[in-house]
Amino acid sequence: MDRLAGKTAVVTGGGSGIGLASAKRFIDEGAFVYIFGRRQELLDTALQTLGDNARAVRGSVSDLADLDRLYETVRAERGGVDIVLANAGTGSFAPLGAITPEQYEQTFDINVKGVIFTVQKALPLMKAGGSIILTGSTTGEMGTPQFSVYSATKAAVRNLARSWAQDLRGTGIRVNVLSPGPTRTDLALDVVGAEAFEELGASTPLGRLGNPSETAGAAAFLASDDSSYMTGSELFVDGGLAQI
Structure with a gap:
């Protein structure tokens, strides 16, 4: 398929998991992809998988200077960006009563501040037809014990995404949320634990964990013109977990 032929994409948290799978799918559909992440060893390994149509930039979405350096690289090498997948995220368990300021600050810095400035700093490089995809989660819809932050x-x-769809009126740039359910990634397995995570997957109507490639397929749909009449929407890839 070549739905993304000639497009330039930025994927944060692109060194592993859903970010890496999405970068691979974008490349398979014709895009050139910049992956952005904090760990150089993951980026180096990812590039071996992604091949010549990928470039890695090391940095943190919570560091505005790192984001400036990312987009200056994109501007200098490609001139602009067509697709932004704001995927970088982190999380840890803490029940009410045990939440620390450090946990709160780290989680909101990466998951909210990081998303805001990943997108805002991309806008000068985007034009009509661009697609912004924010990685959400079923946890945004459901009460989850010990995982409130x-x-x-x-x-x-x-x-x-709802608010930015209004802000972007008239620009031709779309913004949507892609919300995975329990998906087999190293981060999720580390945070939740393998046994508990398998049980969570078994509790979905489809009775299993998702694979990053399945979420990547939905990301490619949102990145492409196949979703040209979608903005402000949330697309779940969750095995039905948050739908029943």
Whole structure:
């Protein structure tokens, strides 16, 4: 397929998991992709998988200077960007009563501040037809024990898309949320634990965990003109977990 032929994409958190799978799918559909992440070893390994149509830039979405450097690289090498997948995220468990300021600040810095400035700093490089995709989560829709801070960040992401769809009126740029359910990534397995995560997957109507490639397919749909009449929307890839 070549739905993204000639397009330039930026994927934050692109060194592993859903970000890496989405970068690969974008490239398979014709895009050139910049992956952005904090860990150089993950980026280097990812580039071996992605091949010549990918470029890695190291940095954190919570560091505005790092984002400036990312987009200056994109501007200098490609002239602009057509697709932004604001995917970088983090989270940890803490029940009410055990939440620390450090946990709150880290989670909101990456999951909310990082999303806001990943998108805002991309806008001068985008034009009509551009697609912004924010990675949400089923936790933004559901009450999740011990995971309230992370869940609150994803609820915030959902409203950012609704509000930005209004802000972007007349620009031809779309913004949507892609919300995975329990998906087999290293981060999720580390945070939740393998056994508990498998049980969560088994509780979905489809009875299993998702694969990053399945979420990547939905990301490619939102990135392409196949979703040209969608903005402000949320697309769930969750095995039905948050739908029943």
